[in-house]
């Protein structure tokens with residue numbers, strides 16, 4: 001029986017795997033067919049971590065998706081096959097995603113043109129000028145890249161958040177926000193509490209796209225390993241540190257701590 | 269008699285026996301029913317997809333009871349209730365007969381509950397009064413503050429968008445001409461009594477019109493010279509709860525009806541999530557489907573009165589839709605002025621009545637001289653449409669089609685096989701939202717942060733367009 005499974009082959013997953021492999025068997029699963037996660041497979045440090053993990057005997061299942069964790073088995077599917085992988089413990093290192101409209105309390109209409117930052121990044125990478133005037137909601141780490149690419153492609157950037165140096169027009173974070181537009185986004189309404197009283201004042205920002213680029217939240221997509229109370233699961237999805245080396249080291253530390261706790265239980 | 273077996277937005281003139289206006293759950297149900305007969309049929313839908321009106325934004329409760337006995341609506345609900353298992357198996361539509369508990373939180377509500385039970389029994393439907401302890405045993409997540417409950421074992425939940433799409437797919441595969449992006453703009457009646465319907469994409473000549481245009485039914489009636497009837501939007505807002513929590517709900521949880529409102533409910537979906545809602549607000553603008561923060565806060569407050577573990581951080585999405593409200597809450601009858609114009613609308617239970625309503629419409633048309641006979645070569649079922657997520661062990665499924673192993677939507681575990689099937693169906697998905705409506709992809713807790721770029725590319729490929737021009741919704745593209 002495999003002792004542990006790590007879901008996610010980004011810096012955090014590789015950090016876990018490297019630390020665990022010194023003491024227990026490890027299988028790493030990732031839905032993307034290469035290692036690296038959002039850091040990218042060609043990042044030099046990623047290559048080093050992955051090579052080292054392989055030397056330590058870590059087994060990689062890349063291009064396969066973890067779906068369900070129950071009774072100490074992870075259901076994994078890939079093109080052409082599915083497997084039930086047994087394990088004593090699951091480390092979930094599935095990375096981060098931008099806060100959704102509901103996470104942000106963004107109400108109003110639901111027209112085309114409201115796009116998660118991760119998706120905007122992909123689409124802008126295709127090099128297509130998508131929008132004329134983009135409201136970038138929030139100042140998570142995606143905001144800067146999306147703003148930069150969209151501007152290169154000719155869009156005007158409206159930044160909404162605390163630190164939006166990358167924008168052409170700035171607005172502080174409102175008390176609430178809502179979308180307007182029947183078929184396509186036409187505007188974003190920002191409501192601020194008036195310092196004087198309970199009344200709010202509103203600003204309407206005209207735009208043809210809204211990119212959700214606020215604080216990161218942990219991705220959770222393996223059933224049975226979603227809530228933090230899940231049994232026999234350790235979540236390794238810190239917001240900070242955000243650099244590759246920092247995340248790798250943090251994950252190693254988490255895995256070491258888990259190994260130590262095992263030793264304490266095993267000791268008489 | 270029958271047109272080509274695919275959906276199209278053609279510009280030619282069709283001559284048919286029956287033109288159905290509106291591709292919601294009622295229009296498509298009627299189209300599917302007529303498609304198995306000798307009648308020639310055309311379905312005209314204004315939007316670029318079916319299920320874009322009320323049929324997109326409802327809770328999908330296939331109710332066993334909605335109102336007093338003796339009405340046509342009640343008759344149609346009662347006739348539809350026992351049919352769901354057979355129908356949804358045949359159409360490959362997700363359905364769960366969960367049963368419902370209606371919860372009373374004080375003595376006054378407990379009194380109402382008894383009245384409701386009397387009415388339900390008078391409709392010939394099963395309902396059983398429960399003590400507080402029995403209520404909590406039926407649904408352990410219900411508050412222990414409840415003083416009484418009512419068990420309604422025949423209630424179920426269905427995927428209302430998948431149902432509408434399945435009706436449309438069956439109709440199209442039996443030769444119904446499904447004309448999307450074809451808003452009806454004028455209706456003329458010739459001397460021989462035939463109607464000539466003008467749409468944005470060509471014209472249709474027909475003997476009978478089925479007016480299933482939902483909130484626009486009054487406008488259609490006026491265009492055809494029929495009765496002057498007023499329809500207005502009654503907006504209902506919902507919040508969607510994460511599957512990780514909602515998966516533990518066993519039953520639909522209804523609040524006790526009062527004299528004025530049916531209240532806020534907690535409704536598990538066929539996707540494993542749950543809906544909190546709906547509200548009911550009359551307004552004037554059919555395109556207004558906006559949600560607002562105060563209403564969302566109210567939904568959570570009301571729902572947590574029934575199920576205390578509901579909190580706002582479990583919400584993954586908000587949406588709203590408009591019921592087609594009118595002075596007749598259901599109107600399934602011929603026009604008083606134009607004997608070949610058949611109205612087919614329902615404000616609040618259109619999903620629930622749809623199987624029997626379609627039969628009823630066929631009977632009415634036949635009684636008015638349509639003479640539609642059963643057609644032996646007509647398909648009664650759609651090909652099976654398995655979902656990866658429903659399998660504890662999907663190895664055989666994946667062995668038969670490797671694309672089932674390729675998970676595109678990681679939160680909802682929707683495979684490439686399911687997405688490609690939706691994009692290649694007789695009435696195919698033509699937007700990212702169209703894929704969501706048919707498969708549930710992007711409907712999970714990350715709301716497409718991970719997968720909607722991939723789905724955009726797949727949709728662009730199938731619709732012969734690029735990443736900027738691909739449709740995100742039925743009305744709008746990803747780029748502008």
Ligand SMILES: Cc1cc2nc3c(=O)[nH]c(=O)nc-3n(C[C@H](O)[C@H](O)[C@H](O)COP(=O)(O)OP(=O)(O)OC[C@H]3O[C@@H](n4cnc5c(N)ncnc54)[C@H](O)[C@@H]3O)c2cc1C
Pocket residue numbers: 289290291292293294295312313314315318319320321322323324325326327328329330331450451452453480481482483484488502503504505546588589590591592612613614615616617618619620621
């Ligand atoms: C919030 C809410 C909750 C609900 N909950 C439930 C429930 O749990 N169970 C239940 O059974 N029912 C429920 N309902 C009611 C149910 O949704 C409706 O009764 C049903 O969807 C009505 O279907 P329809 O086909 O008549 O209308 P619609 O789905 O609105 O379809 C009408 C169609 O006509 C088209 N159209 C309009 N004008 C034209 C034109 N000029 N030319 C061509 N096409 C046109 C529109 O684009 C639209 O697609 C709920 C409704 C709402 C809003």
